[in-house]
Amino acid sequence: MKFGEQLRSSIIREYQWYYIDYNGLKGELRDATGPLAANGSGAKEWTEEDETRFVGKLETELEKVHTKQQVKAMEISRRIAISEREVKEVVNRLNERGLGEEGPSEEEFLLLEEDLSDIIADVHDLAKFVQLNYTGFYKIIKKHDKLTGWHLRPAFDTRLKAKPFYKENYDASVIKLSKLYDLVRTRGNPVKGDSAAGGSQASFIRQTTKYWVHPDNVTELKLIILKHLPVLVFNASKEFEQQDQAITSIYYDNPEKWDLYEGRLKKSEGAEAIRLRWYGGMKTETIFVERKTHREDWTGEKSVKARFAIKEKNVNSYMKGELLPAAIFEKARKEGKKSEKAIAEDERLAAEIQYSVLKHGYKPVCRSFYNRTAFQLPADARVRISLDTELTMVREDNLDGRARSGDNWRRMDIGVDYPFSQLPPEDVVRFPYAILEVKLQTQVGQEPPEWIRQLISSHLVEAVPKFSKFIHGTACLFPSRINLLPFWMPQMDVDIRKPVTHDFGIRRPDISGTTTTSDDEEEELDSDDEELDAVRRGAGNGESSRHGARLRAPATDMEGQTVDLPTANDDFPIYDSDDEYDENYELEEARRVGGWHYYRILFSSKASAAASGAWSVLKYIIPHPHGSEIPRSDRLQTLFRNSRIQTKRFSAPPGKKIYVPVRVEPKVYFAAERTFLGWIEYSIYIGTIATTLLNFGDHPTPTAFWIAGIFTFLAIFSLLYSVGIYLYRSRSIRNRKAARYYDRWGPSVLCVALFVAAGFNFVYEGRERKYW
Structure with a gap:
């Protein structure tokens, strides 16, 4: 959303005549009065007279915003002081009443609560007014410096310091309002005691x-x-x-x-x-x-x-x-x-x-x-x-x-x-x-x-x-x-x-909907702001799934809001795994250590690079199917129109590594050992079958020998595979690496090989016995 559109959609009625005239200032930038520019664009050059006129209007807008902010802040301070006297008067009447005397009515407390809620809404509106105008001033200055070539930002920073409407600190007001609201909410009986209490509960x-x-x-x-x-x-x-x-x-x-x-x-x-x-x-x-x-x-x-x-x-x-x-x-x-x-x-x-x-x-x-x-x-x-x-x-x-x-x-x-x-x-x-x-x-x-x-x-x-x-x-x-x-x-x-996910925020007690946090608060983006445009493109990359998730119903658990929509390929996490952060990271670490450790890591990295290159060549040579493009849904079309959407994967700067938290418990080690022992048991069974075929047949034949050889190869391969996987997982667990601890291909390959070996044995044995 362009800032001008956001400004129009976020206007609060009380402040509607005091916002920065953003469109008027943009119009001033288009009304240059100098000669035609030499670049042939047909635009006129920005002159000193134009600069004086623009700065004068900018000063007028700054004075308007600053004055409104000061007046409203003083009004809020006076209202808080008046409410404080009224609350104290009602609470004193409650505490000093005698036997048989009636204290303040419930209606009085409700009126006080409504009044304080209205003041809270005023503080909220003023904070939004200040924030929006502060953004508007810096956006128009940025636009001015880009279009005219005149650098106004340093001088305008000095003017802002002279009228710092954006530096208003509301902490003192928040503390006073908190104390008064707590008195009214508890009907004059605020909770007292040690702030550290409550920690002695048994469960x-x-x-x-x-x-x-x-x-x-x-x-x-x-x-x-x-x-x-x-x-x-x-x-x-x-x-x-x-x-x-x-x-x-x-x-x-x-x-x-x-x-x-x-x-x-x-x-x-x-x-x-x-x-x-x-x-x-x-x-x-x-x-x-x-x-x-x-x-x-x-x-x-x-x-x-x-x-x-x-x-x-x-x-x-x-x-x-x-x-x-x-x-x-x-x-x-x-x-x-x-x-x-x-x-x-x-x-x-x-x-x-x-x-x-x-x-x-x-x-x-x-x-x-x-x-x-x-x-x-x-x-x-x-x-x-x-x-x-x-x-x-x-x-x-x-x-x-x-x-x-x-x-x-x-x-x-x-x-x-x-x-x-x-x-x-x-x-x-x-x-x-x-x-x-x-x-x-x-x-x-x-x-x-x-x-x-x-x-x-x-x-x-x-x-x-x-x-x-x-x-x-x-x-x-x-x-x-x-x-x-x-x-x-x-x-x-x-x-x-983030965009608003559900109706939650500050409301005035009497007029529903006049002051909420559900105003349009999308990204403040001008079409000529390269930096923010890059952020929007980033949103089209990494933020697309996040925005989609935020448009769903509110989260129902403590960490629900951190869950994104599934990506196109859930096989990899949003952060690169430790093996993929930086291929030179371990080599650089080993170089600092030196000695044989460095040469071992160097050889390992070169071998890994060669294997990766060979695999890439094979993938390029061998034909493989490609996925079909799925039409964009209506929701995504509404959110991002025709802009490109892809999942962004973060990577660390060269020579560094991002540590992804990995929770490791003793049962993780035991699970890795149980899996290793399971593969050992599988290998023993296959080896037993191979030994039986080779040594205990009634009439050994070449067919029986080759079938036994296939089972022997399967047994040895499963042993080596299980040892390699166990060592890889154990090292990853010790180093707390965000590695893939599931086995995607191993069980399938071994099961298929076992099925093929058993099929060969059945076919050749049938031929030996002349069943076919």
Whole structure:
């Protein structure tokens, strides 16, 4: 959809006279007044007078949008303040009523709830208005620079900073609305208690899933969630500040081997992650030292995150081994605020982390920063939702000779001043999406809440299971040192915005349908935008099945929205298998090792290349049938018209490999062994038949000898085949490769050969006995 069409279809009635005049600005670009261009196109040249006229109109449009945004934001602030007074007045009447006195009526609470819902809808509409106009300004500037040859973008960035209508942060409004809405929803009796409560249930299932959220949908998502869960505020008596939401972590690893990175990426049993975390600004004195340990399900244990607190002034001496754990907790023992058992557990954890850091040479390598908005009932941990925005990864190492952190445990030239514009591009990665994490703790057999099911199957989120900030940051910040990439890296080049799948979103309480999230939100595409056009072509490639899947009914399970329509050939996954990532990957790894290992891998790669070439020649020479083209369905014709549709397969950059998660349990090894033993048994039977025909016949003949030879060949071939398959599968399982563990041709070939051998034996034996 062209942006002009999207703008017309997304107009909200209240703002209809305040949107950017996109078509008018496009008309200005066509009204050049200079002489005819020398290229013979018949178009006129763009002059300085034309530029002045265009910039004047652009300034007028920017002033119009900025003024409307400011006025509406002030109106929303006043409405929230008025609603806050009204809610407090009603709640106070409820709490101060005497015996026999009637409190506020249900109708009063309903009116307050409707008023707050209307304010929430206003915030949603304003966020959509700002986002659409911001996109419109940059699209018209891009069109101007392309058509006229005059570069307006740098100068217009300065004008935007002077009138930053797009930088309005709604977090303070969201927190206030959340508190008020929770008061009204609970009729003045909000849930109170420890936010960590609920974890002591005897029988529960904990499900954690991560999603990416496009920046265009962040505010809308917050408003939807706050109508069901309040924003979790740890210090309600303190006035909200932006840095209160900041969370910063320093991740450690061995920069030579990257043990922790690969362990967390492969989800190996016992894989650890060590990080130092603090909340708020750089002046925070309390630092948490954390260790996350991954446990496989088959072990019967759960993955564990353990941590202890330490003063910032002691971190350096602790990480260097100069400060022993016993000294860290000496003061806690004297004060007696914690039990001796809890202190002993923290001390043991501190000793283990210190030992690992010193033994393996772990150093600070990566920092992650984000602002977190958490949603949860204070005394109910069944549903926990966190939304991390402005996610940024920063280098903390000194590997290339630059002293970033030096001898300190963290660099001090940055704080929580997102977007960290003072850093060079090679030191920082700004993640383009927000991270939504949904944690469900339900009783066995219990379904999650319906609104959660609708949320995670909506167009607002994109499921990315097992996403890790540490893994993503390390892979992006150290491209020359990291060769094994996470499976979601190719997805970074795909626009995750999706068409609306079902009616789900923000609605005004009285006028149904005036404000919903089901407005037309297809891709913002101009016919002359090469970059977005390439994205659309990508959608025609890899996204075609995804769009088709999203037009179906909502998903009915937790991960339903990640299932795509079947491709034309389900024989291969969407990601290339480990053998197909990069044919030179293992060779490059072996070259680093050197010695006989390198020569063995070199010979193996050359032999594989020769075999592949011979197979390609045979396929080209031998005629084989080709599939017939199937006419495009009406639905696909409507979606993509005559554009080409094909399934896209992602591949890693040269010299690197994408790691596809493979779950390996002990029973997988046993299954491979059982299959191998089954083939051995088959081979023994065939060998027994061959030996019987050869040695125990009454009158040995040449026919019997040749029949026995066929069965002997089958027995030997099945033995060699089974050993080869077993070795291949065992190696793939040990290396957690996304290989094909099914056998497509082996059983069929051996069964056909056995049938042929038995048929020959029957025919020749019949001829020997003169039956035919």
